[in-house]
Amino acid sequence: MSKRRVFDIDFTPDTAAVPAGTVPEAPAEKPAVSRRGPMATAISENADALRTRAEAEEKIRAENDRLAHEFVRLKKLGLMVDRIPIGRIGATKLIRDRREGRDPDLDELKASIKSIGLSNPIRVEENEDGSYELIQGYRRLRAYLELLRETEDEAYEHIPAGLVAKGDTLQSLYRRMVDENLVRRDISFAEMAQLALRYAEDEGTRAKTLEDAVNDLYASAGRQKKIYIRHFAQVLKAVGDALKYPEAIPRALGLELKKRLEADAMNAQVLRDALARVQPSTEEAELEVLRSFVEGKRKNAPRSPAAPRPGVAKTTLRCTVPAGTVRCQARDGKIEMAMERDFSGIDRHKLEDAIAAFFAALEDDG
Template sequence: MAKKRSVFDIDFTPDEVAPAAPAAPERFPAGNPAPERAAPETPPARRGPMASAITETAEAARGRAEAEAAIRAENDDLAHEHVRLKKLGLITDLIAIDAVRSSKLVRDRAHNRDPELEELKLSIQAIGLSNPIRVEQDGQGGYELIQGYRRLSAFRELLEQTGDQRYARIPAAMVPRGEPVRDLYRKMVDENLVRKDISFGEMAQLALSYAEQTGIAPHDAVSELYASALKQKRSYIRSFTRVLESARGAIRHPEAMPRALGLDLFKILDADPALGDELVDMLNRAPERDAEAEIAVLKDFVHRAPKIVKPRPKSVSKTMLRLPRPEGEARIAASDGRVELRLPRDFSALDRARLQRAFEAFFGALDGE
């Protein structure tokens, strides 16, 4: 009796592929190696819809993160560049002229009419302002003028005369806040040194104001402010500074003082500082004077001042002494206005108070006390 065969129904999905039967091995002649064959390609693994969605979401998130990081890096670079340019004073903006004050720095310009202001206004109307003013933000929405007093004055007059709102705002470069006063003054001074019309009296007045504001000597103020000027020019400024200092504010129009007159005044006051009181009295006797009248008073003072007497030559005779000391021989040379002591001893090593008492005893003995 024949056995009954069992039959099974097997369903195959379209993606399932039956493995191919192994091929029979190829034979090659002796001495000829088998050529290299490329490995059979493995079909890509099939992913389900959920896995594909997760992968796509992760890639999109990674792309957004990279884009955000690039934007942050660019913003950081721009911020650093902004700070760098601001430190250099290269950030320029249009600011309202009413928001600008000029009280922090004493200007080196006289309060009388600037003869070149009309020419500057015509230039601004024709081609605009090519050189912005420089200001410092005050932290309260306003600005303090550092450079550009004439340019700011021209804009204010143009706005008042024409009513054109183009002149209500002025191009300005921002100076970083907190910059030392010395540097601010130097920027103002160095810009104005190139002007031909600035007088020695104006520069001297600025030096005195700077010395008062910083607490240094007027002589040192000239050295700091006008370090870029030639040596001869600094010498003239110091002479005018000495004249204004002697007048104690009585000279109202220093910008009108000619160089020769200022140097004559310096020679007189330097030879006899007490004459400064007479100069002040003469100026005060003309309270309503203008610049021309003040110059007349100063010339009259020079004419009336006593002639400068040359100092008598000092005696060249000397008195020489030799005194024996434990550390060696002390040699003493005494002349007119000078006593010189030579001894192999370090006097700088002595206590200051002890050295002072010794000199007090020395002068007491000379005076017979």
């Protein structure tokens, strides 16, 4: 008789507890046991830290590049403003379009700065050594220097300045200076003409002639204004060093001076002699000499205010001759005769004989 084999079935408590017809939940996975040693763990953590740091540095570099480009862009536009020491600002790179000497409007500017501050910063270009070169704002810089000297207030040791990006051409820097004054319209034709003359003489510019200089500097000015500047430049070239107050010359008088000087090469010396003889000490006195020159008068010496002005007294008459009626006007240094006749058709030698006879008759005591 054979033996029966008996098998024991062991039901775990979890399996036995699951009701029939249901799906048992999957048993939770046991956490994998790390087999890396302390050195491997340290290397992995260090690599993660280096990667995080590299990403942060890349973001910082990108932001710095963006800010640097924005800084350069704003500098080119002259929008970067800082307060810089006035002692580190030079004004020698550009020939200024302002004459040295007392500016009658400077006191007004100083009073405005003391009251409300400087509303329009100067413009400077930074040099390699940390100093600055003035581009725009000569009068504003002068006002600050005078206020510092007069008040000894430390507030005037630094001046608001727009930082202009380096690399602009000399012509571009001149244009920046000139265009600001053209907009403000407080610069005289003589000052603009003087700058054009000096610009043409400057070997660092590309201008070879006066016309080149005017076209370069005043490119934004109208055609007629450029013509006026050239006319004033011709006057200054002829007698500029003999004038004390050229900036006071009105436009109309300047154009008349140009015509008179151009009419005869000797007229420049005549005007120089007149200015040297009178030695005017005021703007009005100098303008009077210039007006007298334009009108063809001779001004021998300054007269007292009570003395009659030269050229005011005159003699006017009409004279009947076989050819018709002559209207004549005589004054100091000038005589005019007019009648209905074309004198341009008369032979030149005949006119010379007539003029000689006329003056001979005036000198004849008989």
